Amino acid sequence: MEGGGARNGSTTGAARTGGSGGDAAGGGGGGSAGNGKPLPPCCVKARAAAPESEAKCHATVVSGWFTEPRSRGGKTSKVQYYNNPMWPGEAHSLKVEKILYQGKSPYQEVLVFESSTYGKVLVLDGIVQLTDKDECAYQEMITHLPLCSIPSPKKVLVIGGGDGGVLREICRHGSVESIDICEIDQLVIDVCKDFFPDLSVGFKDPRVRLHVGDAVEFLRNAPEGTYDAIIVDSSDPIGPAQELVEKPFFDTIARALRPGGVLCNQAESMWLHTHLIQDMLSICRETFKGSVHYAWTSVPTYPSGVIGFLLCAKEGPPVNFLTPANPIEKLEGAMEAGRDIRFYNSEMHRAAFVLPTFARRELEAYCTTIEREQQEETTAEPLKMNIMPNSEILTAS
Amino acid sequence: MEGGGARNGSTTGAARTGGSGGDAAGGGGGGSAGNGKPLPPCCVKARAAAPESEAKCHATVVSGWFTEPRSRGGKTSKVQYYNNPMWPGEAHSLKVEKILYQGKSPYQEVLVFESSTYGKVLVLDGIVQLTDKDECAYQEMITHLPLCSIPSPKKVLVIGGGDGGVLREICRHGSVESIDICEIDQLVIDVCKDFFPDLSVGFKDPRVRLHVGDAVEFLRNAPEGTYDAIIVDSSDPIGPAQELVEKPFFDTIARALRPGGVLCNQAESMWLHTHLIQDMLSICRETFKGSVHYAWTSVPTYPSGVIGFLLCAKEGPPVNFLTPANPIEKLEGAMEAGRDIRFYNSEMHRAAFVLPTFARRELEAYCTTIEREQQEETTAEPLKMNIMPNSEILTAS
Numbered sequence: 113m114e115g116g117g118a119r120n121g122s123t124t125g126a127a128r129t130g131g132s133g134g135d136a137a138g139g140g141g142g143g144s145a146g147n148g149k150p151l152p153p154c155c156v157k158a159r160a161a162a163p164e165s166e167a168k169c170h171a172t173v174v175s176g177w178f179t180e181p182r183s184r185g186g187k188t189s190k191v192q193y194y195n196n197p198m199w200p201g202e203a204h205s206l207k208v209e210k211i212l213y214q215g216k217s218p219y220q221e222v223l224v225f226e227s228s229t230y231g232k233v234l235v236l237d238g239i240v241q242l243t244d245k246d247e248c249a250y251q252e253m254i255t256h257l258p259l260c261s262i263p264s265p266k267k268v269l270v271i272g273g274g275d276g277g278v279l280r281e282i283c284r285h286g287s288v289e290s291i292d293i294c295e296i297d298q299l300v301i302d303v304c305k306d307f308f309p310d311l312s313v314g315f316k317d318p319r320v321r322l323h324v325g326d327a328v329e330f331l332r333n334a335p336e337g338t339y340d341a342i343i344v345d346s347s348d349p350i351g352p353a354q355e356l357v358e359k360p361f362f363d364t365i366a367r368a369l370r371p372g373g374v375l376c377n378q379a380e381s382m383w384l385h386t387h388l389i390q391d392m393l394s395i396c397r398e399t400f401k402g403s404v405h406y407a408w409t410s411v412p413t414y415p416s417g418v419i420g421f422l423l424c425a426k427e428g429p430p431v432n433f434l435t436p437a438n439p440i441e442k443l444e445g446a447m448e449a450g451r452d453i454r455f456y457n458s459e460m461h462r463a464a465f466v467l468p469t470f471a472r473r474e475l476e477a478y479c480t481t482i483e484r485e486q487q488e489e490t491t492a493e494p495l496k497m498n499i500m501p502n503s504e505i506l507t508a509s
Numbered sequence: 510m511e512g513g514g515a516r517n518g519s520t521t522g523a524a525r526t527g528g529s530g531g532d533a534a535g536g537g538g539g540g541s542a543g544n545g546k547p548l549p550p551c552c553v554k555a556r557a558a559a560p561e562s563e564a565k566c567h568a569t570v571v572s573g574w575f576t577e578p579r580s581r582g583g584k585t586s587k588v589q590y591y592n593n594p595m596w597p598g599e600a601h602s603l604k605v606e607k608i609l610y611q612g613k614s615p616y617q618e619v620l621v622f623e624s625s626t627y628g629k630v631l632v633l634d635g636i637v638q639l640t641d642k643d644e645c646a647y648q649e650m651i652t653h654l655p656l657c658s659i660p661s662p663k664k665v666l667v668i669g670g671g672d673g674g675v676l677r678e679i680c681r682h683g684s685v686e687s688i689d690i691c692e693i694d695q696l697v698i699d700v701c702k703d704f705f706p707d708l709s710v711g712f713k714d715p716r717v718r719l720h721v722g723d724a725v726e727f728l729r730n731a732p733e734g735t736y737d738a739i740i741v742d743s744s745d746p747i748g749p750a751q752e753l754v755e756k757p758f759f760d761t762i763a764r765a766l767r768p769g770g771v772l773c774n775q776a777e778s779m780w781l782h783t784h785l786i787q788d789m790l791s792i793c794r795e796t797f798k799g800s801v802h803y804a805w806t807s808v809p810t811y812p813s814g815v816i817g818f819l820l821c822a823k824e825g826p827p828v829n830f831l832t833p834a835n836p837i838e839k840l841e842g843a844m845e846a847g848r849d850i851r852f853y854n855s856e857m858h859r860a861a862f863v864l865p866t867f868a869r870r871e872l873e874a875y876c877t878t879i880e881r882e883q884q885e886e887t888t889a890e891p892l893k894m895n896i897m898p899n900s901e902i903l904t905a906s
Contacts, residue, residue, distance in 0.1 A: 193600065201604040201626030207597070229598030246780065249865065383643065383809050410807060410815050410865075412780050417814015418807050455865040463860035468646065468807075468852040 194225060194233070194240075204413065206230055206240070212307055217299035224307045230413060232307055234275065236300070240413050247277055247311065249411045250378075250419060252456035253464065255281035257407055257421055258341045258376035259288075260436040260461060265340040266290070269368065271327045273345035274300035279314025282343075284446040284453075292339075294323045294330040313450055328355070331364040339369050344377040357392055362399040371428025372402065379422040381415055382408055382471040392422055393478035401427035404480045405434070406471075407464035409455075421464070436461045591622060591630070591637075601810065603627055603637070609704055614696035621704045627810060629704055631672065633697070637810050644674055644708065646808045647775075647816060649853035650861065652678035654804055654818055655738045655773035656685075657833040657858060662737040663687070666765065668724045670742035671697035676711025679740075681843040681850075689736075691720045691727040710847055725752070728761040736766050741774040754789055759796040768825025769799065776819040778812055779805055779868040789819055790875035798824035801877045802831070803868075804861035806852075818861070833858045 193205040206227045213224040223235040231244025242250065255278050259265050264287040270278050274295035282291050295301060301322070305312040315322065323330055342365055346356050355361055365375055375396075379389055389406060397404045402425030411419045425431035439458045440446050447453050467475060591603045603624045610621040620632040628641025639647065652675050656662050661684040667675050671692035679688050692698060698719070702709040712719065720727055739762055743753050752758055762772055772793075776786055786803060794801045799822030808816045822828035836855045837843050844850050864872060 201624060203602040205600040205602065207599065227598060248867070383807075408807075410780070410805075410813075412813035412815075414814075416807075416809035417811075418809075454867045457866050457869070459863040460865055463863040466856040466860040468857055469854050470645070470851045472854070 194227070194235070202415070204240075204415075206233060206243075206413070213303055215299060215303070217297050219297045219299075222299055222303050224303060233413075234304070234308065242275060242277070242308075242311070243413050244308075244310070246412050248454035249409055250414075251277035251281050251311070252453060253407075253409045253419075253460070254278060254343055254345060254376055254378060254421055256284075256436075256440055256456045257423060257433070257461060257464065258343060258374045259285055260438045260440055260458070261423070261425075261431055261433045262340060262372070262374055263438050265438075267339045267341075268292070269294070269334075269339045269342045271331075271342065271344045271346060273343070275304040275308055276301070276312035276314035277308075278343055278345050279317065279320055280311060280450055281314075283314060283317045283319070284440070284443065284449040286444060286446070288319060291317070291320045292323060292330075293320060294325060294327045296324065296326060298324050310451060328361065328364065331368050334368045336367050337370045337373075339373055341374050341376070342369060344375065346378060357388075357395070359395050359399065362395055366399050366426055369426045371426055372431060373426050373428070374431055374433075375400065375422070375424045375426075377422040377424075379406065379420040381418050382406075382420055382467065382475070383416040383418065386471060386474040389420060389422075389475060390478050393475065396422060396424045397478065397480050400424040402480070403431055403433060404478075405465055406467070406475050406479060407433075408467070408471075409460070409464055434462060434465050591624070591632070599812070601637075601812075603630060603640075603810070610700055612696060612700070614694050616694045616696075619696055619700050621700060630810075631701070631705065639672060639674070639705075639708070640810050641705075641707070643809050645851035646806055647811075648674035648678050648708070649850060650804075650806045650816075650857070651675060651740055651742060651773055651775060651818055653681075653833075653837055653853045654820060654830070654858060654861065655740060655771045656682050657835045657837055657855070658820070658822075658828055658830045659737060659769070659771055660835050662835075664736045664738075665689070666691070666731075666736045666739045668728075668739065668741045668743060670740070672701040672705055673698075673709035673711035674705075675740055675742050676714065676717055677708060677847055678711075680711060680714045680716070681837070681840065681846040683841060683843070685716060688714070688717045689720060689727075690717060691722060691724045693721065693723060695721050707848060725758065725761065728765050731765045733764050734767045734770075736770055738771050738773070739766060741772065743775060754785075754792070756792050756796065759792055763796050763823055766823045768823055769828060770823050770825070771828055771830075772797065772819070772821045772823075774819040774821075776803065776817040778815050779803075779817055779864065779872070780813040780815065783868060783871040786817060786819075786872060787875050790872065793819060793821045794875065794877050797821040799877070800828055800830060801875075802862055803864070803872050803876060804830075805864070805868075806857070806861055831859060831862050 192208045194208050207229065209226040209228050211223070211225045212232065213222065215222050220237045221235075223238075225233050225235070227233050227243065230246065233243045234241045259268070259282065265285060266287060266289045268282050268288055268291050270282070270291065270293040272295060273279065273293060274297055279291060279293060282288055301312070301315070301324075305315070314320065344356070344365070362375075369375065377392075379392055382389065393404055393406060403423075404425075405423045406420055407423060408418050408420045410417060423433045425433070431437075436458050440453070440456065441458055591605050604626065606623040606625050608620070608622045609629065610619065612619050617634045618632075620635075622630050622632070624630050624640065627643065630640045631638045656665070656679065662682060663684060663686045665679050665685055665688050667679070667688065667690040669692060670676065670690060671694055676688060676690060679685055698709070698712070698721075702712070711717065741753070741762070759772075766772065774789075776789055779786065790801055790803060800820075801822075802820045803817055804820060805815050805817045807814060820830045822830070828834075833855050837850070837853065838855060
């Protein structure tokens with residue numbers, strides 16, 4: 113059970129057991145990918161679960177590390193911090209008010225605590241998955257970036273996402289007729305129903321069909337060309353979940369999408385892993401053959417404070433991810449459905465594809481911008497289709 | 510010396526001694542603003558300097574806290590983390606390879622260490638100011654957001670910024686004829702010359718005039734209407750540096766700017782302090798009377814992974830911050846001058862003003878968008894002035 117945890121719900125049992133088997137203690141150490149290939153050192157995730165054995169001896173060490181700041185008198189104070197290991201060399205600590213839940217499923221350790229400034233926190237295998245304060249950024253962006261890029265999405269599949277947050281966001285889209293979700297870990301679903309009602313509310317929508325099981329198997333059995341959109345709310349694509357960033361997995365995704373259907377996959381931090389993102393973009397360009405893009409947004413409790421998204425369109429009707437074809441502001445009731453929208457809007461959608469110079473240099477060559485080529489051919493009034501109300505940002509590409 | 514540290518060099522001695530005087534130990538505690546008004550609890554910065562007295566007893570505790578992760582055998586390992594307290598309730602830890610410098614000026618404690626994944630790190634009064642890895646985001650954005658918003662800036666003033674990074678960025682602008690910098694702490698300048706040559710290189714430009722002293726006094730003595738742009742690379746505007754976010758300080762800035770001149774001030778995180786940002790926007794709107802905007806960007810080692818910028822134009826020729834009037838890509842030699850540009854580009858400039866829905870709700874009413882009102886009056890071809898090469902993002906506002 114060592115190695116990277118799921119970001120936001122887990123996905124395949126097969127993937128999770130194929131991970132690294134090192135035995136090093138502490139905040140880093142060697143590791144190997146699921147295929148036995150050694151990982152580059154920057155990609156060896158801090159071993160969140162390493163103190164697990166110790167946890168059995170010390171009641172205060174739950175999962176991950178706790179730090180106890182020294183007080184002036186030299187004694188330790190009662191203040192407790194949950195130390196979220198990120199990548200080797202850094203960690204982010206959150207002050208713990210109260211441990212609310214600790215348990216273990218066949219797949220992972222599950223911890224919920226009340227933090228003093230980020231609300232409730234969900235931790236899987238020692239890695240912070242979400243907090244009340246900033247979950248809006250991740251859930252809204254991973255959902256609306258793909259769904260607002262295509263007109264009238266009807267059939268949607270979520271892989272992972274057992275907390276229900278992505279479901280909550282999909283439900284804002286009135287055009288959606290059915291939502292399949294394939295989550296391997298029933299415990300994540302149950303715990304989130306108890307402690308994160310604002311997320312698990314997504315499961316209450318009658319359009320949702322829950323499949324508890326292995327995502328790879330589910331995809332293999334899905335009829336070809338079924339989905340308008342697939343959202344992979346998955347493990348970090350390193351170590352145990354390596355399989356989820358390799359070509360065979362993307363092939364099964366592409367098979368399950370209709371022509372012109374779209375995939376959105378969480379895709380790590382541009383500050384930490386551009387080479388990994390390059391690999392994912394290369395594979396996806398080869399697999400999906402439509403436009404392939406990288407987007408990012410701010411999530412304070414994720415490593416380096418950002419998270420990336422891989423957006424891919426299957427060959428078919430062209431998709432211009434850079435400008436929402438299906439803007440959320442124009443969807444009836446979408447802004448108010450369930451909880452208010454806190455993060456996403458059409459301007460944030462466009463801005464998410466704008467990359468800092470270093471990331472642009474390293475990633476732009478790996479993206480496919482079918483929409484640009486097509487627009488270049490249209491010389492008459494190339495901007496017309498993008499004209500939006502005053503004060504909005506437009507893309508000319 | 511307790512309370513918030515300077516973000517990126519210090520500014521006024523007067524401001525820094527007028528801060529909080531609490532005596533609480535640990536990672537948080539009460540505090541009061543420079544004016545004696547109690548701070549809201551969310552604004553009491555983690556007391557980075559609290560373990561200072563302890564530092565004299567324990568050689569391993571330098572400034573701020575160090576955490577020593579437990580190893581499997583129950584003994585502490587030799588791995589050392591620098592624990593950067595952010596705001597109450599959270600901290601970010603960086604693994605320390607080697608302490609390179611420790612010292613104390615009349616104004617603050619100065620620490621430089623080599624981290625294992627972010628390169629060299631500068632710490633003032635226990636707060637991380639910059640790291641080799643991500644300084645590009647802060648330095649480039651705080652400089653080019655204002656300088657690329659006005660045509661041909663000639664006279665520029667930097668307040669704080671003793672590391673030299675902002676100077677390095679200003680020097681890319683060939684139109685600039687003189688650069689004044691007012692930094693109170695000679696030690697910061699000297700230490701950065703020794704350990705951060707990629708930043709302090711900014712001091713070598715013959716256009717730079719260094720003034721070591723109090724910024725408020727410097728501004729009072731500056732001839733009225735002198736500067737095209739002023740960049741405040743200052744302390745966090747809470748506690749000791751409270752004076753730097755109050756009306757009298759902004760009045761002296763406005764006085765020193767020419768009509769239509771611009772200010773860029775670091776302005777905290779939208780995730781943590783929207784009420785503080787609202788206060789700053791209100792004061793600036795009243796003071797500068799031109800357009801006033803909030804922008805943000807990603808900086809992994811700052812609290813919540815982002816930093817904000819306040820952009821204000823003095824009454825006079827209107828300034829549209831949202832679209833660079835003076836795009837860096839068109840400035841001869843700017844991209845290559847000294848070090849390559851790593852973060853800023855014209856698309857990032859526009860995207861920096863796009864706010865998540867929660868921040869837009871809380872801040873938009875406080876911004877003045879003179880450029881929008883003016884463009885609304887121009888009904889003929891309103892988009893024309895914004896048309897940029899294909900693939901660039903445009904603003905219609």
